[in-house]
Amino acid sequence: MEALLDNTRDDPEGRAPLVLGDHDDLSITEKVCRIVEAKKPPKAWYVAFAIAVSFTGILGLMIAYLFAIGVGVWGLNRPVSWGFDITNFVFWVGIGHAGTLISAILYLFRQDWRTGINRFAEAMTIFAVICAVMFPSIHVGRAWLLYWAAPIPNQMQMWPNFRSPLLWDFFAVSTYMTVSLVFWYMGLIPDLAAIRDRATSKLRATVYGIFALGWRGSNRHWHRYERAYLILAALATPLVLSVHSVVSFDFATSVLPGWHATIFPPYFVAGAIFGGFAMVLVLAVPCRQWFGMRDLITPRHLDNMCKILLATGMMVGYAYAIEFFISWYSGNPVEGFVFINRAFGPYAWAYWIMVICNVATPQVFWSKRARSNPWIIFGVAFCVNIGMWFERFVIIVTSLHRDFLPSSWGVYTPTWVEVLTLAGSFGLFFTLFLLFLRYLPMIAIAEVKGIMHKQRHGAHR
Amino acid sequence: MSAAKSGTWGVIAEFRSADELVAGAAKVREAGFTKWDAHAPFAVHGLDDAMGIKPTILPWIVLGAGVTGCVAGYVMQWWMNGVDYKIIVGGKPFNSIPSDIPVIFEVTVLLASLTAFFAMLGLNRLPELAHPLFRNASFRRATSHAFFISVEAQDPRFDAEGTERLLREAGCTRLEWIEA
Numbered sequence: 238m239e240a241l242l243d244n245t246r247d248d249p250e251g252r253a254p255l256v257l258g259d260h261d262d263l264s265i266t267e268k269v270c271r272i273v274e275a276k277k278p279p280k281a282w283y284v285a286f287a288i289a290v291s292f293t294g295i296l297g298l299m300i301a302y303l304f305a306i307g308v309g310v311w312g313l314n315r316p317v318s319w320g321f322d323i324t325n326f327v328f329w330v331g332i333g334h335a336g337t338l339i340s341a342i343l344y345l346f347r348q349d350w351r352t353g354i355n356r357f358a359e360a361m362t363i364f365a366v367i368c369a370v371m372f373p374s375i376h377v378g379r380a381w382l383l384y385w386a387a388p389i390p391n392q393m394q395m396w397p398n399f400r401s402p403l404l405w406d407f408f409a410v411s412t413y414m415t416v417s418l419v420f421w422y423m424g425l426i427p428d429l430a431a432i433r434d435r436a437t438s439k440l441r442a443t444v445y446g447i448f449a450l451g452w453r454g455s456n457r458h459w460h461r462y463e464r465a466y467l468i469l470a471a472l473a474t475p476l477v478l479s480v481h482s483v484v485s486f487d488f489a490t491s492v493l494p495g496w497h498a499t500i501f502p503p504y505f506v507a508g509a510i511f512g513g514f515a516m517v518l519v520l521a522v523p524c525r526q527w528f529g530m531r532d533l534i535t536p537r538h539l540d541n542m543c544k545i546l547l548a549t550g551m552m553v554g555y556a557y558a559i560e561f562f563i564s565w566y567s568g569n570p571v572e573g574f575v576f577i578n579r580a581f582g583p584y585a586w587a588y589w590i591m592v593i594c595n596v597a598t599p600q601v602f603w604s605k606r607a608r609s610n611p612w613i614i615f616g617v618a619f620c621v622n623i624g625m626w627f628e629r630f631v632i633i634v635t636s637l638h639r640d641f642l643p644s645s646w647g648v649y650t651p652t653w654v655e656v657l658t659l660a661g662s663f664g665l666f667f668t669l670f671l672l673f674l675r676y677l678p679m680i681a682i683a684e685v686k687g688i689m690h691k692q693r694h695g696a697h698r
Numbered sequence: 699m700s701a702a703k704s705g706t707w708g709v710i711a712e713f714r715s716a717d718e719l720v721a722g723a724a725k726v727r728e729a730g731f732t733k734w735d736a737h738a739p740f741a742v743h744g745l746d747d748a749m750g751i752k753p754t755i756l757p758w759i760v761l762g763a764g765v766t767g768c769v770a771g772y773v774m775q776w777w778m779n780g781v782d783y784k785i786i787v788g789g790k791p792f793n794s795i796p797s798d799i800p801v802i803f804e805v806t807v808l809l810a811s812l813t814a815f816f817a818m819l820g821l822n823r824l825p826e827l828a829h830p831l832f833r834n835a836s837f838r839r840a841t842s843h844a845f846f847i848s849v850e851a852q853d854p855r856f857d858a859e860g861t862e863r864l865l866r867e868a869g870c871t872r873l874e875w876i877e878a
Contacts, residue, residue: 262739262843388778396778400787405800412804416811423815427841431739434838450825453832454737454840456723456745458822461754463741465818468760469811476807483800687740690716694743 258532292664317649329369335513336362341473409483495636504556511549512625518618550599594624711870722868767809771802
C-alpha cells in the first residue's frame with residue numbers, strides 16, 4: 238500500500254500521481270468545499286482563533302500606545318535607529334515572497350505540484366505583506382502623514398524624492414501587494430463560483446455569488462482567463478524578484494559597512510524564498526493533517542518544498558560566507574571590523590542563532606527520511622523562520638550599532654512595546670489566515686482538477 | 699425536454715467527461731454555430747481548438763498598458779523631480795534616469811497587471827450576476843464536476859429539433875431547455 242502511495246520517487250516510472258486517493262472532480266470539490274460549508278469549524282479552530290485575536294488586540298493596544306506617546310516608546314535611538322520595526326518589516330515581506338513565487342514562477346516552469354499549495358501560499362503572502370506594510374507605516378511616527386510618500390498634489394506643493402530607495406520601497410511593496418491580491422482573487426473566482434453553486438442558503442449563494450462575478454465555467458471565459466493568468470504570472474515573476482531587491486536597496490545604497498554590499502539583492506531574494514517556503518511548510522504540515530488534505534498536499538509536495546528549502550538555505554549560507562570574504566578581501570578595516578563584530582561582538586548570540594537555524598538545520602534534508610517525516614519538516618521549517626528573523630535583526634542592528642567612530646557606538650535593546658508589537662503581528666497574521674481557512678477554499682479546486690485531467694492523459698506526473 | 703417554445707433562451711446538453719465535451723464541441727463547431735459555448739469546471743486542454751476560439755486580444759491590451767505605465771512612470775519622475783520641484787541629492791543631475799528605473803518598473807508592472815485582470819473581466823463581460831443559465835438547477839454542477847454545451851436560440855442556425863438531434867449525435871447524455 239505504502240509503495241503504491243509513494244509519489245516522491247525521482248523516477249517518474251511507477252511514481253504515484255500528484256493527487257493521491259481515488260478522487261474524481263466531484264470528490265475534490267466536496268473535500269475542499271466541505272470545510273467552508275461545515276456549520277461549525279473544528280474546536281481547535283476556535284481555540285487558535287481566540288489566541289490569534291487576543292494577540293491582534295495586543296497589537297492594536299501597542300499601536301495606540303505608540304501613536305499616543307510617540308516612537309520613543311520603542312528602544313530606537315542613535316546609533317540604532319532601525320530595530321525591531323524594520324527587522325519585522327523585512328521578515329514579513331520575505332515571507333510574503335513564497336506565495337507569488339509558487340503561483341507565478343512555478344506556474345511558468347509548469348511545476349504541476351504547485352496547485353496543491355498555491356492558494357494558501359498566496360493567502361499567506363497577502364497577510365504577510367499586510368503585516369509588513371504596517372511596520373514602516375507606524376514607524377514614521379505620524380502615520381497620518383504617510384500619504385506624503387504618494388505622488389499626489391498636496392498643500393505643501395512638494396513632490397516625493399524619487400532618488401530615495403525608501404520611496405522605491407513604497408512603490409515596490411504597494412505594487413506587490415496589489416498584484417498579489419489580484420492574482421489571488423482571480424484564482425479564487427472559479428472556486429467561489431463552485432461554492433456559490435453548491436450553496437444551500439440564500440445568504441451564502443448571494444455573498445459568494447457576488448464575489449464569483451457570475452462565473453459560469455464558460456470556455457470562452459476560460460480562454461481569456463487562462464491567458465490573463467499566464468500574463469499575470471509573467472508579470473509577477475520579475476516583480477517578486479524586484480521587491481526584495483528593492484528592500485535590499487534600502488540598505489545597500491547607504492554607505493554603512495555591513496549594508497553597503499552589491500551582493501544584497503540576490504542575497505535578500507534567496508533569503509526571502511527560503512523564509513517564505515519555511516512558512517508555507519509551517520502552515521501546510523498542520524493544515525493537511527487537521528483538514529484531511531493529505532491526498533492533495535502529498536508527500537511529494539512536502540518533499541519538493543524541502544528540497545527548495547535546502548537549496549535556498551545553501552544560497553543564504555553562501556551569501557553569509559561571501560560577505561565575510563569580501564570584508565576581508567576589500568582590505569577596508571572598518572568593513573572588516575563590522576563582520577568580526579557581527580560574529581564575536583555583543584550580538585554574537587543572534588549571529589550564531591542565525592547561522593545554526595539557517596545554514597545547519599536545513600542540511601538534514603539531504604536525507605530522504607527527514608524529507609518524509611512531517612515532524613522533522615515542521616521542526617526545521619520553524620527553525621528557519623526563527624533564523625530568518627534573526628538574519629534581518631543581525632543585518633540591521635549589528636551594522637548600525639558600531640560603525641565608523643567608536644565614540645558613536647551604542648547598544649540597542651528592544652522595549653516591551655516592540656516585543657509585544659512583534660507578537661501582535663503574528664496574531665494579526667494568524668487571525669487573517671484562520672479566517673481564510675474557514676471562509677475560502679484553501680486549495681485551488683479548479684486547478685487541481687485540471688492537473689487530474691492531465692494525469693489521466695498521462696501527460697505529466 | 700420537450701421542443702423549444704418561443705420564450706427559449708437556448709439549450710444545454712450535458713456530456714459525460716471532458717474528453718467527450720471536446721469531441722462534442724468539435725461537432726457543434728462543424729455544424730457552423732456561432733452563439734454557443736462549452737462549460738467546464740476547469741480549463742480543458744484542447745477545447746479552445748475544438749471550439750475554434752480565436753486567440754484573445756488581451757496580450758496586446760496588456761502590452762499597451764505596460765508601455766503606458768513605463769512612459770508614465772518616467773514622465774512622472776522627470777516632471778516631479780526634474781522640473782516642478784527640483785531637489786539636489788548627492789550632487790546628481792535633477793533628471794537622472796538610473797534612479798528612476800525601480801519606480802518605472804513598478805508602475806509598468808502595476809498598470810499591466812491591473813489591466814490584465816480588468817480587461818479579462820471586460821472581454822468576458824463579467825461581472826454578470828444574472829444569467830438565464832443560473833436558473834437551471836442541473837447547470838449548477840458545471841462549476842463542480844459536470845460538462846455542458848450551451849447553444850443559444852438566437853444563433854441563426856438554431857432550430858429546436860435539428861439542434862437537439864445534433865447535440866445527441868455529438869454524444870450528450872442529457873438535454874434541457876433554458877427559458878429566457
